[in-house]
Amino acid sequence: MKRYGDHRIPGRLFVVEGIDGSGKSTQLMLLHQWLKAEGYGVVFSEWNSSPLVKDTTKRGKKKQLLTPATFSLIHATDFADRTERNIIPLLKAGAVVLCDRYIYTAFARDASRGMDAEWIRELYAFAVRPTVAFYFRVPLEVAMKRISDARVGFKFYEAGMDLGLSDDPDESFRLFQGRILEEYDKMIPEFGLTVIDATLPIETQQQEMRLMVLAKLTQAKQLRVAP
Amino acid sequence: MKESYGVRLPGLELDDLVGKLIVLEGTDGVGRSTQIRLLKEWLEQQGHAVLDTGLTRSGLVGKGIKRAKEGHTLGRITLTLFYATDFADRLENEIVPALRAGFVVLTDRYIYSLMARSMVRGLDSVWVRNIHRFAPKPDAVFYLRISVDELIPRAVFTRGFDYWESGMDLYSAEDMYDSFRKYQAALLQQFDQLAEEFSFDVIDARPEPRVIFEQLKAGIDRILTPPVGRAALAIPSGAPETGEEVAVEAAIEERRKRA
Numbered sequence: 279m280k281r282y283g284d285h286r287i288p289g290r291l292f293v294v295e296g297i298d299g300s301g302k303s304t305q306l307m308l309l310h311q312w313l314k315a316e317g318y319g320v321v322f323s324e325w326n327s328s329p330l331v332k333d334t335t336k337r338g339k340k341k342q343l344l345t346p347a348t349f350s351l352i353h354a355t356d357f358a359d360r361t362e363r364n365i366i367p368l369l370k371a372g373a374v375v376l377c378d379r380y381i382y383t384a385f386a387r388d389a390s391r392g393m394d395a396e397w398i399r400e401l402y403a404f405a406v407r408p409t410v411a412f413y414f415r416v417p418l419e420v421a422m423k424r425i426s427d428a429r430v431g432f433k434f435y436e437a438g439m440d441l442g443l444s445d446d447p448d449e450s451f452r453l454f455q456g457r458i459l460e461e462y463d464k465m466i467p468e469f470g471l472t473v474i475d476a477t478l479p480i481e482t483q484q485q486e487m488r489l490m491v492l493a494k495l496t497q498a499k500q501l502r503v504a505p
Numbered sequence: 506m507k508e509s510y511g512v513r514l515p516g517l518e519l520d521d522l523v524g525k526l527i528v529l530e531g532t533d534g535v536g537r538s539t540q541i542r543l544l545k546e547w548l549e550q551q552g553h554a555v556l557d558t559g560l561t562r563s564g565l566v567g568k569g570i571k572r573a574k575e576g577h578t579l580g581r582i583t584l585t586l587f588y589a590t591d592f593a594d595r596l597e598n599e600i601v602p603a604l605r606a607g608f609v610v611l612t613d614r615y616i617y618s619l620m621a622r623s624m625v626r627g628l629d630s631v632w633v634r635n636i637h638r639f640a641p642k643p644d645a646v647f648y649l650r651i652s653v654d655e656l657i658p659r660a661v662f663t664r665g666f667d668y669w670e671s672g673m674d675l676y677s678a679e680d681m682y683d684s685f686r687k688y689q690a691a692l693l694q695q696f697d698q699l700a701e702e703f704s705f706d707v708i709d710a711r712p713e714p715r716v717i718f719e720q721l722k723a724g725i726d727r728i729l730t731p732p733v734g735r736a737a738l739a740i741p742s743g744a745p746e747t748g749e750e751v752a753v754e755a756a757i758e759e760r761r762k763r764a
Contacts, residue, residue: 279582279629331587334565343565345597347514347639351590352565355583362580392515400635404582 283407289369290494291406293380295462296414297455298436299421300476301483305414306378308484309491313374318495320374323364331356339435346391349435353384354401365406374495381405382413382469386461390454391441409494412487413466414476418456507604512638517597519641524604525728526641528615529721531649532692533670534659535710536717537613540649543718544725548609553729556603558595559613565594581626581674588619589636596640604641609729616640617703621695625688626675644728647721648705650697653690655711660685 292309294302306322313320335352338344344352368375381402388398426448434440437447438454465471472490474483507519507526527544529537545555579587603610616637623633660666666681668674672688673681700707708720 279627279632281629281632331583334590338565343594345514345516345593347517347593347597348565348590351586351593355586355590358583358586359580362582394512397512397635397638400632401586403629403632 279404281403282405285366285369285406287366287369287406288372290374291365291369291377291408292374292410292412292491293377293408294412294414295380295382295471296416296476297418297421297458297462299424300414300416301424301480302412302414302476303378304480305412305483305487306376309487310376312488313491318374319372320376321368322376322378323360331359342434342440344435344440346388346393346440349391350384350388350393350398350401357381357384357402358404361405369406377408380408380411382411382462382465382471385465386458389461390438390457410490411469411471413462413471413473414483415462415473416476418452418459420477421455422452507641509641510638514593514597514639517601519601522601522604522641524606524608524610526600526604526610526612526643527725528612528617528643528646529649530614530617530646530696530705531710532651532656532689532696533667534656534663535649535651536714537649539714540718540721541611541613543714544611544721547722548611548725553609554607555611556599556608557611557613558599560588560591560618565591581623581628585619585623585628585633585636592616592619592637593639601641615643615646617646617696617699621692621699624695625672625691645724646703646705647724648696648700648707649710649717650707651710653686653693656689657686
């Protein structure tokens with residue numbers, strides 16, 4: 279089993295992180311479009327999408343069967359399936375892989391639910407270290423405003439309702455996301471996350487992102503030419 | 506009073522657990538389920554409430570694992586985590602509540618089997634041990650040990666070789682017999698190592714089931730508070746016949762004090 283940082287594979291892995299409403303998915307979609315247009319072999323891998331584990335996760339969430347421990351482990355299982363079946367083979371084949379949320383989401387969420395931080399990090403030690411992990415930093419109030427404009431109500435686990443922080447879903451969401459934000463801030467130096475100011479205009483953020491991605495891709499091409 | 510192997514799960518207190526956690530470990534086909542059945546009956550006759558449990562029976566993922574194994578589609582890291590999820594679910598919803606209520610929990614395999622299987626599949630032993638660190642330390646682990654040569658006839662003449670028990674996901678080029686041999690030998694090696702690390706009570710699984718049962722009973726007797734059974738209520742000799750009820754009550758009182 280290769281550990282985080284030990285994989286030597288030709289592909290490139292770019293991930294986006296941030297709280298709900300940070301605009302990270304929009305940015306990743308724009309990056310995807312650009313890479314496709316540039317002719318790269320690019321594949322999009324979504325958090326929580328493994329066909330095998332999905333049913334169990336869905337059932338657990340719907341029936342609210344999940345505790346912090348099983349919530350953490352079922353997501354790790356799902357991520358492992360995607361890593362083994364999808365992400366590693368693609369990277370070995372030289373693809374550019376894009377992930378909307380990665381292990382840092384699990385670290386932030388699980389720690390906010392009271393799981394042991396060190397334990398979770400070791401749990402995900404099999405993950406491939408991303409070429410660049412973008413963190414879209416946004417103040418809680420801005421994110422809340424964007425979300426409440428776009429949709430009505432929060433889901434049970436998304437709002438951290440399982441933690442009993444508040445009976446009011448909006449308030450619970452605010453408190454839970456606030457905790458998550460603190461966890462992300464701690465991870466910036468720990469994992470060398472690349473911070474993007476998510477309050478800037480969408481075009482500006484995308485421009486920054488493309489420049490950084492391009493630098494890593496040129497490097498990849500050069501590496502492949504070298505003996 | 507229990508403690509874990511170093512990781513605390515939120516909302517899962519272990520220090521108020523009064524029951525006993527007893528584990529039977531050992532490779533496939535070694536006779537664990539027969540012993541569990543005998544032990545449960547014996548313990549209940551002694552007045553203990555017993556919960557018997559095993560791997561992959563949880564409400565949350567039991568079915569998912571079964572389906573996935575039918576398709577032989579799981580990667581080794583995924584399989585390890587799937588089992589760990591199942592174990593955590595069973596721990597929180599079944600084992601810990603039973604221990605809190607004072608049950609004797611008899612479990613057919615525990616984290617050690619999960620760890621052995623994963624390590625045989627080449628996974629990092631630090632990683633594998635870490636995953637299972639939230640498990641409570643059992644009061645006793647009995648390891649039914651048998652050599653591969655003795656195990657093979659049991660498998661051949663009873664149910665035949667199973668895909669997973671033969672490690673066919675590991676040695677798929679071989680036939681099931683060779684694969685079974687190789688896989689079980691590798692498992693045995695892992696178990697022997699774990700037996701030392703976690704101080705298992707090793708029991709020779711070659712003799713007749715009755716003989717093994719007697720050894721297990723002796724081992725379990727050592728860790729159980731004697732229940733208030735008939736033997737424990739023996740009337741002190743010399744007590745007048747009319748005072749029988751008084752003597753019984755006195756005996757119960759005496760036991761309570763000792764407990």
